[in-house]
Amino acid sequence: MSSLLRVExxxxxxxxxxxxxxxxxELASGELIxxxxxxxxxKSTLLGALSGLVxxxxxxxxxxxxxxxxxxxxxxxxxxxxxxxxxRRLFSTMTVERNLLLGAYRRHDRQVRADFERxxxxxxxxxxxxxxxxxxxSGGEQQMVAIGRGLMARPTLLMIDEPSLGLxxxxxxRVMEIVKAINKDGTAVLLVEQDVVLALDMADRGYVLENxxxxxxxxxxxxxxxxxxxxxxxxx
Amino acid sequence: xxxxxxRDLGKRFGGVNALTDVSFAVDQGDVLGIxxxxxxxxxxxxxCISGLYTPDxxxxxxxxxxxxxLAPYRIARxxxxxxxxxxxxxxxxxxxxxxxxxxxxxxxxxxxxPGAALKEADTVLDVVGLGEKRNYPVLRLTVPDRKxxxxxxxxAMRPRLLLLDEVMAGLNQVEVELALEMVRRVRDSxxxxxxxxxxxxxIVGVCSRALVLNFGRTLVEGPPADVLKDPRVIEAYLGQRYxxxxxxxxxxxxxxxEGNEK
Numbered sequence: 001m002s003s004l005l006r007v008e009x010x011x012x013x014x015x016x017x018x019x020x021x022x023x024x025x026e027l028a029s030g031e032l033i034x035x036x037x038x039x040x041x042x043k044s045t046l047l048g049a050l051s052g053l054v055x056x057x058x059x060x061x062x063x064x065x066x067x068x069x070x071x072x073x074x075x076x077x078x079x080x081x082x083x084x085x086x087x088r089r090l091f092s093t094m095t096v097e098r099n100l101l102l103g104a105y106r107r108h109d110r111q112v113r114a115d116f117e118r119x120x121x122x123x124x125x126x127x128x129x130x131x132x133x134x135x136x137x138s139g140g141e142q143q144m145v146a147i148g149r150g151l152m153a154r155p156t157l158l159m160i161d162e163p164s165l166g167l168x169x170x171x172x173x174r175v176m177e178i179v180k181a182i183n184k185d186g187t188a189v190l191l192v193e194q195d196v197v198l199a200l201d202m203a204d205r206g207y208v209l210e211n212x213x214x215x216x217x218x219x220x221x222x223x224x225x226x227x228x229x230x231x232x233x234x235x236x
Numbered sequence: 237x238x239x240x241x242x243r244d245l246g247k248r249f250g251g252v253n254a255l256t257d258v259s260f261a262v263d264q265g266d267v268l269g270i271x272x273x274x275x276x277x278x279x280x281x282x283x284c285i286s287g288l289y290t291p292d293x294x295x296x297x298x299x300x301x302x303x304x305x306l307a308p309y310r311i312a313r314x315x316x317x318x319x320x321x322x323x324x325x326x327x328x329x330x331x332x333x334x335x336x337x338x339x340x341x342x343x344x345x346x347x348x349x350p351g352a353a354l355k356e357a358d359t360v361l362d363v364v365g366l367g368e369k370r371n372y373p374v375l376r377l378t379v380p381d382r383k384x385x386x387x388x389x390x391x392a393m394r395p396r397l398l399l400l401d402e403v404m405a406g407l408n409q410v411e412v413e414l415a416l417e418m419v420r421r422v423r424d425s426x427x428x429x430x431x432x433x434x435x436x437x438x439i440v441g442v443c444s445r446a447l448v449l450n451f452g453r454t455l456v457e458g459p460p461a462d463v464l465k466d467p468r469v470i471e472a473y474l475g476q477r478y479x480x481x482x483x484x485x486x487x488x489x490x491x492x493x494e495g496n497e498k
């Protein structure tokens with residue numbers, strides 16, 4: 001397994017307050033990794049640090065051997081690492097189609113239209129809603145637009161922050177099926193998810209973040225059985 | 237007489253019927269859980285009860301009187317508190333000061349003095365489990381704690397009915413357990429509750445009844461255990477994975493203390 005993403009001793013935070021301490025994380029091409037941890041552990045901060053939104057004070061981030069630390073977010077997107085933020089963060093008064101196309105704003109190739117059609121294939125529910133304002137869609141549909149917008153940048157690694165947030169159980173299932181399909185088609189996925197069982201069931205490997213440090217990592221099935229993980233995150 | 241009764245409630249937005257003929261009653265001491273697909277009208281329903289929206293048809297009665305069309309602050313002062321899905325604390329204030337706002341402005345009768353409001357804040361912060369963080373600036377709070385603060389602000393109004401809009405969203409299973417204990421404490425203090433959740437553990441764990449909204453209409457209402465087994469609810473809302481995970485494995489028989497896992 002060659003490593004697609006390699007994070008070494010990453011320390012990051014807000015202002016003078018460090019949130020992450022020397023985080024090491026690795027992810028292979030095409031892998032699906034679950035990042036789990038309590039609220040406040042630093043999961044979203046880690047995604048922010050990887051995508052250049054949160055200042056990194058020390059350590060390195062490499063994607064396909066290219067050093068990304070210190071690059072501006074748009075350069076990181078252009079290099080193939082794309083962040084689907086928590087809470088969708090769509091442009092709510094713009095149409096679904098424009099939201100999706102905005103994901104490709106860094107691209108100047110001729111495949112954007114073709115990608116648009118291909119990506120819509122993952123989201124049949126959006127096909128007849130392209131000219132609706134994104135803010136009028138249901139929560140599940142908005143999450144689909146957010147993921148689709150991320151895909152429009154042609155990522156090799158898609159980072160998705162809590163896609164299940166506020167969604168009905170059957171819609172969570174549908175969104176997760178889509179994430180699995182995207183991963184199966186070759187895009188590596190770093191998934192932050194509160195539903196630990198769901199996340200570990202679909203992931204290849206997992207990392208457990210506690211108080212800003214990686215407390216544990218390993219094959220998802222092993223973490224799922226681990227007594228400490230079960231006690232801390234499943235309450236059993 | 238019921239504490240709160242809705243009769244044939246309807247609300248339209250342009251050409252969309254957000255709520256159609258919704259009727260239910262909440263008695264003193266009830267914990268009613270409202271579930272249903274995204275876009276089914278759950279938050280619209282809370283907005284009608286708390287006066288942010290005026291329903292187009294039907295009536296809402298609080299004890300003997302109709303509250304339809306009353307301004308939100310008047311409904312609040314009648315004893316109906318609520319939380320919002322998107323929390324909006326005052327960012328420059330502490331946890332305690334934020335909570336005191338509910339006590340200062342949301343209560344019936346004479347206005348409390350600031351000192352009394354802060355004292356009231358301390359009481360409810362203990363109920364929601366934020367007592368030790370009372371002097372934190374709110375920006376330091378994690379997501380679960382911000383949700384607790386939202387509940388505290390509602391409780392500081394001393395409501396008899398509290399409407400909770402997804403206060404467990406974004407919590408992991410252990411955090412949900414802690415939040416459930418908080419809701420039970422609120423219930424045990426004599427507050428009647430109507431809550432919206434997508435976390436079935438909450439519906440089963442604390443609700444005395446559940447109501448499923450689908451496309452703005454009541455699909456099913458009843459005891460939570462029955463509602464969650466209803467094929468129509470599985471079809472429209474829960475999905476097959478939930479239904480499958482609830483079935484006991486064929487063998488070995490489940491051990492005592494197990495089987496709580498989702």
